[in-house]
Structure formats: C-alpha cells, structure tokens
Amino acid sequence: MLDWNKINTVLLDMDGTLLDLNFDNHFWLEFIPERYALQNQLTIEEATDVLLPLFKSMEGKLEWYCLDYWSEILKLDIAGLKAEISGLISVFPHVTDFLSALQQSDKQVLLVTNAHRDSLSLKMEKTCLQPFFDGIICSHYFGFAKEHQAFWQAFQQQQGWDRRSTLMVDDSLAVLRSAQTFGIKYLISIKQPDSKKQPRSISEFPAINDFRELMLVA
Structure with missing residues (x-):
C-alpha cells in the first residue's frame, strides 16, 4: 500500500484511528443525554431530541x-x-x-488531533502513548479544526514538513479531504473507527482494518 522510503513524516489522528471511537460515541450519544436528562428533569428521549440538533450544528x-x-x-x-x-x-x-516500529525508523511521527486539551491529556494519561510521538499537535492551538485549510497552513508553517513526503492516517473523510486539498500526498482512512459498529465501505481513500496492514516500516 505504501512505499515507506518516500515517507518522511507520519501524521496520526487519535480518536477513531489510534483509539476506539466507541468511547466518544458512548459518551456523547448515551452518557451525556442521561446526565442532561437528569439535570433538566427530562426523559432520555427528550434530552436526546434537544442534544442531537445541537451536536449536528457544530x-x-x-x-x-x-x-x-x-x-x-x-x-x-x-x-x-x-x-x-x-x-x-x-x-x-x-x-x-505500529508506533514502536515507527519509533525505530527515521520518520517524524506527530499526533494531530482535534481533541480538546483536557480530553487529550486524559487519553494520553490512560493510554501511555505520548512517548511514541515526536510532537502532539492540537488544532485548538491554531484556532481551526483539521477540516479547514487554515489549520493545515498554520500547522505546516510551524512544523515545516514536506507535504509530498507526508502520510496522514485519519478516520474522518472530511479531514482527509481537507488534507488532500492541502496537498498531502499519502492518505489512509480507517474502516472501523468504532469497534461496536459495522466497518464502513470506503472507496474515496485507501482504508485499513488495522495497523498490521501498514507494518512495513524498516
């Protein structure tokens, strides 16, 4: 799938890519409606009817x-x-x-996430993945989500990586489209971001079931 000799920088998403998106889906679609219903004296169905349009709008x-x-x-x-x-x-x-193999290579490995700093800190604390990365990039630092060109422009200017020798792995097709527009050459998606949901059929980008499919790092 990849010629690793042509890749110098690896950009990895967090939620739905390295971490199971089931946590976030459960949190926002089940746990938060329960707590919101309790706080506002609503049924869970009523709370969900209020929350889902709010979430969708953002x-x-x-x-x-x-x-x-x-x-x-x-x-x-x-x-x-x-x-x-x-x-x-x-x-x-x-x-x-996969991260261990990358660590043994000469690639620059960056975690690039839209996650808020509090969520990022919690997940790094729980997973102990932080030492695998040469840097952790949070879109909140730049004021734009990864879906927007302004994020990629600011990020690339700060870090100076070459988009022609960069790989981005992300579960979000919207983010991958934005990265593609910016000119990142190697783009890979995730077929099953949430382990509790069915795998997706993705034709727009190469997609993997798990990271064994990319374990070609020298």
Whole structure:
C-alpha cells in the first residue's frame, strides 16, 4: 500500500484511528443525554431530541471538539464526566506495535488531533502513548479544526514538513479531504473507527482494518 522510503513524516489522528471511537460515541450519544436528562428533569428521549440538533450544528467546527464550549452550553462538567468513564478508553489492537516500529525508523511521527486539551491529556494519561510521538499537535492551538485549510497552513508553517513526503492516517473523510486539498500526498482512512459498529465501505481513500496492514516500516 505504501512505499515507506518516500515517507518522511507520519501524521496520526487519535480518536477513531489510534483509539476506539466507541468511547466518544458512548459518551456523547448515551452518557451525556442521561446526565442532561437528569439535570433538566427530562426523559432520555427528550434530552436526546434537544442534544442531537445541537451536536449536528457544530460538526466540523472547532466548537464541536471544545469541552469548554459544551460545558458552558449544557451546564455540565464535560471534562469531569469524561474522566468518570475513562475506563472505557482503549487503544486499537496493533497500534503500539505500529508506533514502536515507527519509533525505530527515521520518520517524524506527530499526533494531530482535534481533541480538546483536557480530553487529550486524559487519553494520553490512560493510554501511555505520548512517548511514541515526536510532537502532539492540537488544532485548538491554531484556532481551526483539521477540516479547514487554515489549520493545515498554520500547522505546516510551524512544523515545516514536506507535504509530498507526508502520510496522514485519519478516520474522518472530511479531514482527509481537507488534507488532500492541502496537498498531502499519502492518505489512509480507517474502516472501523468504532469497534461496536459495522466497518464502513470506503472507496474515496485507501482504508485499513488495522495497523498490521501498514507494518512495513524498516
């Protein structure tokens, strides 16, 4: 799938790519409606009817990923609630093997995430993946989500990597499209970001079932 000799920089997404998206889906679609219903004396169905349009309206925007934003809007301690169920955070199989192989190579390896800093810190604490990365890039530092060209422009200017020798692995097709528009040459998606849901059929980009398919690093 890849000629690793032509790749110098590896950009890896976190949620749905290295980590099972089931944690986030459960948190936003089940746990938060339960807590919101309890706080506002609603049924879970009523709470869901209120929340889903709110969530939908923020998709692709930085606010969607911002725990401070949702804490203010929903009047809930979102970071605290994430910590409450953090035992559900899990790394996908073969991810650490892949990262270990990359660590032994001459590639620059960067975690590039839309996750809010509190969520990022919690997940790094729970997974112990941080030492595998040469750097961790949070889109909140730049003020734009990865779906937007302004993010890639600011990120590339700061880091100076060559888009022609860069690989991006991400579960979000919207993010991959944005990276493609920016000129990143090697793009790979994830077929099953949430282990509790069926694998997706993806034709727009090469897609993997797990990271064993990329274990070709010298």
